[in-house]
Amino acid sequence: MKVAWAGSRETLELSDRMAKLVANDPVFEKFTRPMLGRKELFKNTLRKAAHGWKLIVDLRLTEEEAKWLRLYIDEPAYTDLHWGMFIPAIEGQGTEEQKKKWLPLAQKMKIIGCYAQTELGHGSNVQGLETTATFDPQADEFVIHSPTLTSSKWWPGGLGKASTHALVYARLIVGGEFHGVHGFIVQLRSLEDHSPLPGITVGDIGLKFGNGAYNTMDNGVLRFDHVRIPRNQMLMRVSQVTKEGKYMQSDVPRQLIYGTMVYVRQTIVVDASKALSRAVCIATRYSAVRRQFGSRNGGPETQVIDYKTQQSRLFPLLASAYAFRFVGEWLKWLYMDVKQRLEANDFSTLPEAHACTAGLKSLTTTATADGIEECRKLCGGHGYLVSSGLPELFAVYIPACTYEGDNVVLLLQVARFIVKTVSELGYKQPVGTTAYMGRVATLMQNNCAVRTAEDWLNPGAIVEAFEARAARMAVACGRQLAKFENPEEGFAELASDLVEASVAHCQLIVVSKFIEKLQQDIPGKGVKQSLEILCYVYALFLLHKHQGDFLAVGYLTPKQALLANDQLRTLYSKVRPNAIALVDSFNYTDHYLGSILGRYDGNVYPKLYEAAWEDPLNDSDVADGFHQYVQPILKQKLHSAKL
Numbered sequence: 001m002k003v004a005w006a007g008s009r010e011t012l013e014l015s016d017r018m019a020k021l022v023a024n025d026p027v028f029e030k031f032t033r034p035m036l037g038r039k040e041l042f043k044n045t046l047r048k049a050a051h052g053w054k055l056i057v058d059l060r061l062t063e064e065e066a067k068w069l070r071l072y073i074d075e076p077a078y079t080d081l082h083w084g085m086f087i088p089a090i091e092g093q094g095t096e097e098q099k100k101k102w103l104p105l106a107q108k109m110k111i112i113g114c115y116a117q118t119e120l121g122h123g124s125n126v127q128g129l130e131t132t133a134t135f136d137p138q139a140d141e142f143v144i145h146s147p148t149l150t151s152s153k154w155w156p157g158g159l160g161k162a163s164t165h166a167l168v169y170a171r172l173i174v175g176g177e178f179h180g181v182h183g184f185i186v187q188l189r190s191l192e193d194h195s196p197l198p199g200i201t202v203g204d205i206g207l208k209f210g211n212g213a214y215n216t217m218d219n220g221v222l223r224f225d226h227v228r229i230p231r232n233q234m235l236m237r238v239s240q241v242t243k244e245g246k247y248m249q250s251d252v253p254r255q256l257i258y259g260t261m262v263y264v265r266q267t268i269v270v271d272a273s274k275a276l277s278r279a280v281c282i283a284t285r286y287s288a289v290r291r292q293f294g295s296r297n298g299g300p301e302t303q304v305i306d307y308k309t310q311q312s313r314l315f316p317l318l319a320s321a322y323a324f325r326f327v328g329e330w331l332k333w334l335y336m337d338v339k340q341r342l343e344a345n346d347f348s349t350l351p352e353a354h355a356c357t358a359g360l361k362s363l364t365t366t367a368t369a370d371g372i373e374e375c376r377k378l379c380g381g382h383g384y385l386v387s388s389g390l391p392e393l394f395a396v397y398i399p400a401c402t403y404e405g406d407n408v409v410l411l412l413q414v415a416r417f418i419v420k421t422v423s424e425l426g427y428k429q430p431v432g433t434t435a436y437m438g439r440v441a442t443l444m445q446n447n448c449a450v451r452t453a454e455d456w457l458n459p460g461a462i463v464e465a466f467e468a469r470a471a472r473m474a475v476a477c478g479r480q481l482a483k484f485e486n487p488e489e490g491f492a493e494l495a496s497d498l499v500e501a502s503v504a505h506c507q508l509i510v511v512s513k514f515i516e517k518l519q520q521d522i523p524g525k526g527v528k529q530s531l532e533i534l535c536y537v538y539a540l541f542l543l544h545k546h547q548g549d550f551l552a553v554g555y556l557t558p559k560q561a562l563l564a565n566d567q568l569r570t571l572y573s574k575v576r577p578n579a580i581a582l583v584d585s586f587n588y589t590d591h592y593l594g595s596i597l598g599r600y601d602g603n604v605y606p607k608l609y610e611a612a613w614e615d616p617l618n619d620s621d622v623a624d625g626f627h628q629y630v631q632p633i634l635k636q637k638l639h640s641a642k643l
């Protein structure tokens, strides 16, 4: 199962080596992180990033090894944006000449870059950005300017203190004409002493949610006062500005300017499976350690993992972690395919790649953020202790629902794609993830054939149920939209229904990709069988949770919905014997997990007890402040009889 989770034996071995390298290095200690003040915390992150880079250079780590190393260091840092967005943006939007100039500098870390798109007043609406880049043909330069307070760049990670350069998204103005938003490489700080260059105001935006957590990152604010950059620092793969001041659009679609977001959204789906699997690993191991009630004749109490309620909350999350892992693997393949096509100037699959990355980013991050919080509750009171690892994991994870596109805004993008597909059904055969809509007539007509709980253990029945629900919801939205004279008005009015239809479509993708995964050769005794059980748990859990949809569209009867729930209960009993093995298969070191409750050896209580004494409040028996603030109250002579 470890191999199935990792994707291949090579990846398992490689990631295992990197995990151990990090776990055994004292520089990467992270237990005290939530207690550090901001300055100390940030300096410590810089130290870890520097040490990580030294290891990468000294040990001549490959790009793949370096990625795993950074993952296991497990601390958001400017390097995430440098490697995760700045470099990919140049790769995707730069010309060959630009890549030749900038990539070696960035890859050797001679410069540090961030991705500066969002502004104080504008995030989701990229076309609404206010920063301007005005071409000056005399000087052959662009003038980058922040005309208003709301145009201040706000949020970019790594911008506040670390970056020397930024990829700045600004409205292009050539010859007095606006040409939409484009990306520009702008130097922010001196490469000698790191001080901000003239015309640049830059700093950190302040503390964020939670202790430690994302506060290791210097999310920044940036303003430009007529900063000049050479013309060739506009990324010019999509469109060009000539020396003479002519704006030229190539054959490449304008949307490619948003390409870096597509790339990162794809990585976020795999990251969701990592974050959720960590939380699930902690909650599952602890649920086997924790006992409550049910002692007979003085024997041990019941392990909480044996309660059906615990199982019905925990096992769907375990199944979701696996589901997200496999859909992430598929999405990575889809992205690589699109990337190759784009290089050959084939843009036909870009809309689907955008819809899939947007929708799956939204679906998986929402479920993961909610899932981490559920895991905290599954661990009872101890889950609230920072040493459980869950509060920090939650705090560090939840912005994933917002960054790289607010999850609702992204689902509305999926809705546009679905509505367009439905409207074209008469004359265009849908392909890829919308191929099922080509069978819309059958899906609207046929109803579920399930008669017994066992009938639900059938991939065909499950996929058809999810297809029928998604198709019927999409068609219903299409019919409602057709009643509006102005389509944009209709879209705005029906936005909530459209979001629900998008969720149904995205859930269908995850369920189908899990089922497709099981059609592959999966070596290892019992591995495929265990994954099949998890796949049914995932699908039937969703069906149960959203049974209102399936019933409302008239595909299921209430009886069939009840049978699905009966089957789900049986499946939980089948997951239980392997639950610990299924989370051990994530192969997480205790260092990466960062949780006393989730320790591999299960030695929870002695270690919790030990850790309590390490709290700074326990440095002395009598607290600092006692004599000043508590003792006077204790010694106070009160005159009022009432008191």
Ligand SMILES: CCCCCCCCCCC/C=C/C(=O)SCCNC(=O)CCNC(=O)[C@H](O)C(C)(C)COP(=O)(O)OP(=O)(O)OC[C@H]1O[C@@H](n2cnc3c(N)ncnc32)[C@H](O)[C@@H]1OP(=O)(O)O
Pocket (backbone or CB within 6 Å): 067, 080, 081, 083, 084, 085, 115, 117, 118, 123, 124, 125, 126, 127, 157, 255, 256, 258, 259, 261, 262, 264, 267, 350, 351, 354, 402, 403, 404, 405, 406, 409, 413, 416
């Ligand atoms: C190892 C890897 C480590 C990775 C480490 C990274 C860790 C993450 C750290 C977090 C960092 C966070 C960074 C950020 O948050 S960066 C800022 C992200 N910002 C956003 O995501 C903004 C969201 N908004 C948008 O994307 C767009 O503005 C929006 C799509 C919502 C609307 O854009 P616009 O108004 O221009 O578009 P329309 O709705 O009118 O659509 C026009 C057509 O374009 C299509 N479209 C839109 N986006 C894309 C795209 N990305 N790709 C392809 N096509 C796209 C859209 O569907 C329309 O098509 P049609 O005309 O055919 O309908």
Ligand SMILES: Cc1cc2nc3c(=O)[nH]c(=O)nc-3n(C[C@H](O)[C@H](O)[C@H](O)COP(=O)(O)OP(=O)(O)OC[C@H]3O[C@@H](n4cnc5c(N)ncnc54)[C@H](O)[C@@H]3O)c2cc1C
Pocket (backbone or CB within 6 Å): 081, 115, 116, 117, 118, 122, 123, 124, 125, 154, 155, 156, 157, 214, 219, 399, 402, 403, 404, 405, 406, 407, 408, 409, 412, 495
């Ligand atoms: C931790 C963190 C790191 C970040 N890192 C970066 C970075 O490195 N670089 C960068 O450029 N940016 C970064 N961002 C910014 C991030 O990309 C934006 O915050 C994000 O795109 C959401 O935009 P917003 O803040 O404008 O939200 P808003 O759009 O203001 O959202 C507010 C509310 O309005 C709703 N809403 C907005 N538009 C619509 C609509 N059309 N229909 C219905 N509802 C709508 C949303 O659903 C939400 O509920 C980061 C943000 C965070 C939190």
